[in-house]
Amino acid sequence: MGAQMSAASLEPDLFTEEAAALAAARELHADDGASGEAQRRMLGELIVHYERLMRETRRLIRRSDRAERDMHVLNRELQALAGQLEYRATHDPLTGALNRGAVIEQASHCLAHGDMALIVLDIDLFKQVNDDFGHPAGDGVIRAVVDCLHDLLGQHTPIGRVGGEEFSVVWPTSSRQEAQQVAQDICDAIAARAQPAPITRPVTVSVGVSWNRAGTAFEHAYSHADQALYQAKRDGRNCVRVWLD
Numbered sequence: 001m002g003a004q005m006s007a008a009s010l011e012p013d014l015f016t017e018e019a020a021a022l023a024a025a026r027e028l029h030a031d032d033g034a035s036g037e038a039q040r041r042m043l044g045e046l047i048v049h050y051e052r053l054m055r056e057t058r059r060l061i062r063r064s065d066r067a068e069r070d071m072h073v074l075n076r077e078l079q080a081l082a083g084q085l086e087y088r089a090t091h092d093p094l095t096g097a098l099n100r101g102a103v104i105e106q107a108s109h110c111l112a113h114g115d116m117a118l119i120v121l122d123i124d125l126f127k128q129v130n131d132d133f134g135h136p137a138g139d140g141v142i143r144a145v146v147d148c149l150h151d152l153l154g155q156h157t158p159i160g161r162v163g164g165e166e167f168s169v170v171w172p173t174s175s176r177q178e179a180q181q182v183a184q185d186i187c188d189a190i191a192a193r194a195q196p197a198p199i200t201r202p203v204t205v206s207v208g209v210s211w212n213r214a215g216t217a218f219e220h221a222y223s224h225a226d227q228a229l230y231q232a233k234r235d236g237r238n239c240v241r242v243w244l245d
Contacts, residue, residue, distance in 0.1 A: 018049045092161040094139060095146040103160035107170045108218045110158075116172050116212050117179030120225045121145075121186060121205040123165040124237040133198050140196040141203055152189050153182070168225075176211040176242070183209045183240045191238060204238035211242070 021042075028034050028042050090102040098106065110116045123129070123145060130138040142165060149159045149169065158170035169186070173179050184207075191204045208229025212221045224243035232241040 015053075018053060021045050021049050095143050095161050097146045097149075097167070098158060098160035100160065100162040103158065103162055103168050103170065104218055106158040106160075107168075107221065110170055110172050111212060111214060111216050111218060111221065114172055114214050115174045116170065116214075116216075116221070117176075117182070118210050118212065118221045118225045119169040119171055119179070119183050119186065119207060120162075120209075120222070120229050121167050121169075121183075121190075121207045122163075122229055122233070124204045124206055124233075126165040129199070129203070137196075137198055141199060144193065144195055145190060145203070145205070148190050148193050149186065152185060168222075173211075179209050179211045180240065180242050183207045183242070187238065187240050206232035206237045207240040208232055209240065209242045 025042050025046055028038060090099060091097065092099050107116065107118060123141065126138065126141070129141055142161070145167060146159065146161065149167065150157075153159065153169065153171075160168045160170075162168050169182075171179060171182055173182075187205060187207050191202055193203075195201075195203050206229055208225045208227065208231065210221050210224035210228060212224075228241040228243040232239050235241065
């Protein structure tokens with residue numbers, strides 16, 4: 001405690017002169033015999049000190065206002081950065097589609113609340129696209145597939161890129177037939193879509209579908225859809241296969 005008091009006593013008082021002037025003014029005010037000249041002189045000193053206090057107050061207010069504005073700007077920048085980091089943590093940098101972790105999260109949440117179809121698709125013979133036209137062209141095909149899915153299913157449908165040329169769609173539905181039809185629409189739309197230059201031939205996909213009751217584990221939903229996908233590849237590609245329990 002003694003050390004704290006000693007340290008405090010060493011701190012400079014920014015208003016030492018003002019405090020001394022105020023103490024002198026109190027003494028003069030209590031002196032009934034003080035002359036008018038002494039009172040005027042003291043009033044002049046108090047005016048000088050008061051003006052200094054006003055200047056210091058305005059300066060501190062301006063500094064506080066600047067600090068507050070800087071804090072608001074910093075908060076906005078931090079919020080924007082947090083949003084960017086969250087986006088990068090959940091989205092594929094090439095296409096803007098959800099990444100694998102985000103697809104798992106979306107599908108698991110959906111399965112916890114209702115029936116859901118998991119649709120997986122893989123670009124057919126994608127290695128040949130890269131070999132014939134180059135990897136930048138292959139990247140263009142991947143982006144075109146995601147754009148096609150968004151155009152067909154809407155921007156709010158959870159669409160993910162879960163591998164190099166593999167994609168997933170989370171589709172809440174209580175109808176196996178609806179799930180199969182959506183998958184067929186996907187297959188047809190991608191086959192019919194014009195691909196960006198220099199691609200000169202159609203691009204197709206193989207599609208696998210698993211329809212799942214509420215409460216199904218994501219691992220089972222994905223495993224069944226993946227098995228249906230490979231059946232579609234074995235059956236000649238550019239087609240849809242549905243996992244049947």
